[in-house]
Amino acid sequence: MDKDKIIAELNRHKKMPYLDFRLKQETEEFTDTLFYTLFDTNTPVGVNLEMLENKFNHLMDKACMELEKPSEELWNSYIAQLPLILEKLNLDAEAILNCDPASLSIQEIYMAYPGFYAISIYRLAHELYMAGVPLIPRLMTEYAHRQTGVDINPGAKIGKSFFIDHATGVVIGETAIIHDNVKIYQGVTLGALYVAKNLEKTKRHPTIENNVTIYANATILGGETVVGANSIIGGNAWITESVPPNSKVYHTPEIKIKTAPNV
Template structure:
């Protein structure tokens, strides 16, 4: 055997021996981890209704998009011959997925927190039906969002481009669905949906936020819209905008859980990139413009423009380098 092959053989043998040592020690580690599950200060979810997986939520959202924008995200050809059959299949499948997800989260809370029966099956089926029933209205609202994005963005070359590729529209689509579930007091699922959209787009909209028609998110990355925000019609916001709450005291969780903590943005407002608008009593009046990087914690009246003073730029000329001959 050559020296090189001999070294390789020795390496494999030593590696296998080392792995055996580690694996032999695993049972002790496993026992310690299992025993730690009894620690009341930590969290475990054992013996209750399983928590549903985000992959199921992702599948559900894609089904919604197939129905809200037929033909855009489906591999199947849809035409006048098969449209009724195709949509019937998609809608029925969506109803089954959605009702199962809702029943799951309702039953989870009943079992985990030892609550009285909340009639999970009935409530889940009724809530799923309610959402499906609102799809025609959802389609109209989203169509208005698409047109508003196109009307205000010269970079958009078609409505199709916005539907296929704009992260703002994806986030708004998910929000409008999640908001319906939130209004029906369905736990967990609306927030899981919004956080999935957040992870994909960088846009964080709490499902409790109230958002009017023709809402446009331009670019989108870094946007935060809090739970009790109220946003009117024809509002446009740019990247890195925060519509959030003021700094809260340490014990604010229970005291302010149901209070209005986030601003109201009235109709036809534009908020430019980097702006931060905070506080439940803060109202941005209709047709106002909030400039970039503005920090705002008080109300402004309608038809107001508020900007940061332009910073003073310091421009220094770089000295010209000379070569060895002084040129």
């Protein structure tokens, strides 16, 4: 097959809707600028907010190519929420500092903890998700997912003082609800019990109430599953039904140790 035929065949099979992958790259640049605007001491907030508005409008032009563009007041409404988002993120950072004995300073939390970064990008994306912005919030959280190993859907609802330790492998689904002062360790999944497209508008992921700790590799599934306040979920637990408040749930594996003689 000659080159012209190859090109023709590629174009014939290119049946996807309008895709401009610059949207992905530019969303990642927007996300970085937004993060630095909130946290970097040397970044001028006023100058960057104007830059971010231009970037955002450019992104919206691409993201809404085949959709109705949301109100022009959206950006002003969004930046009005930034002080509250920053206040929540500062509480998240303090929760990590207070809970993790390995943390040496608050600066270390902001600059080196992947869990904090993932939570930050989630909170920034969540407000856009709630405002009905298409695609951009998901691109933001997937950017954080790629960098941290933490997959938080921007539709999830997460309360104050949230702590993710070690981060890698955490999955939090779109309809999950997490209340205040919750601690989650690596490998935890807050997922759906069933996966079917007709469940798109239903609550598929669990609710975690106040002051719950979920240890590594626990899996909690189902939209009707509620983990009651002040409960502790042990590592590797598999939960598909509700847990009463003040409970401890644990999985006990059978461990056998054989020591070779005369070694």
